[in-house]
């Protein structure tokens with residue numbers, strides 16, 4: 001039977017989010033209903049509310065979540081009721097060209113639940129990133145559930161579902177950071193902070209954190225940065241070169257998503273180095289660079305979507321490292337809040353002292 005649960009929706013562009021009752025159908029073929037235990041507050045939720053993603057209001061927000069599978073629909077074999085899972089927005093299809101070439105981390109045909117969750121009056125909801133997890137329960141495609149060790153704290157595990165995975169993966173998967181490398185990370189919020197942590201995990205010898213906010217730089221040191229640069233007061237390109245024997249960094253992760261920070265990343269890397277853009281720009285932004293510099297400096301200019309992660313490969317592995325005490329994922333949980341605290345958490349994002357607020361159920 002369909003269930004009624006409490007959830008956070010964005011009803012109209014720019015309007016404050018509200019807690020309301022939604023209807024979650026029973027899972028159909030290939031679907032699962034998950035009882036959410038924790039869900040982080042991400043910039044993308046705010047972008048949905050501000051109409052920056054599309055106009056398909058009302059949105060059911062929330063997408064960095066962990067919980068327990070409650071029921072599964074016909075034909076579901078990958079998860080079963082009782083499993084502890086992290087929700088992902090890359091449920092690889094196995095059929096698209098990327099999947100068939102063995103590059104499932106680029107799958108461009110990720111699937112979501114076919115049925116829609118609704119308001120009590122039947123209005124269909126658009127779940128954020130096909131998830132919608134600021135809700136006591138949500139309906140997803142079974143492939144969106146990635147089983148991990150249930151000993152992990154839900155508030156911590158859920159963060160791997162989006163921003164923290166994006167940052168870790170930008171360094172480890174996309175940037176290919178390795179032992180002895182020098183890395184610079186521009187923008188040290190939740191995503192950049194995770195890139196710092198990923199670089200340390202990968203064995204980088206020098207990890208330079210760049211931000212315009214000293215509080216973020218302090219946090220970055222705790223996450224594994226070896227040096228910090230406040231780019232409000234210091235030219236980050238010169239500082240990074242100086243800290244790398246005059247060469248520039250092997251890998252620069254750009255976790256802000258602006259033309260000026262991208263240029264800093266471009267020039268702060270060593271010849272033949274790699275830039276990884278993981279910050280998300282807005283549609284009106286453009287980039288101008290001398291083409292001769294693009295050619296002459298060589299190397300790789302890459303973008304990282306969701307940290308080029310393969311949830312089935314990366315989530316269980318990272319949770320295991322966290323449980324072994326080798327990856328302090330708990331450091332990203334700045335505060336835990338209740339379901340009615342999401343609007344306030346949006347406001348706090350801009351104050352700069354939060355890596356992640358996490359709704360705990």
Ligand code: APR
Pocket residue numbers: 043044163166186187188189190191192193210211212213216231255256257258261278279280281349352354355
């Ligand atoms: N130079 C350096 N750092 C900057 C600059 C700048 N010009 N502008 C902002 N920052 C810093 C902020 O001080 C903050 O610490 O970038 C950080 C951004 O962090 P958050 O706001 O916490 O955002 P986060 O969740 O880390 O996401 C970063 O990745 O997924 C995308 O949409 C997301 O574009 C965003 C980016």
Ligand code: ZN
Pocket residue numbers: 092093094095096097098099100104107108109110
């Ligand atoms: Zn695919």
Ligand code: ZN
Pocket residue numbers: 042043044045063064162163
């Ligand atoms: Zn997110």
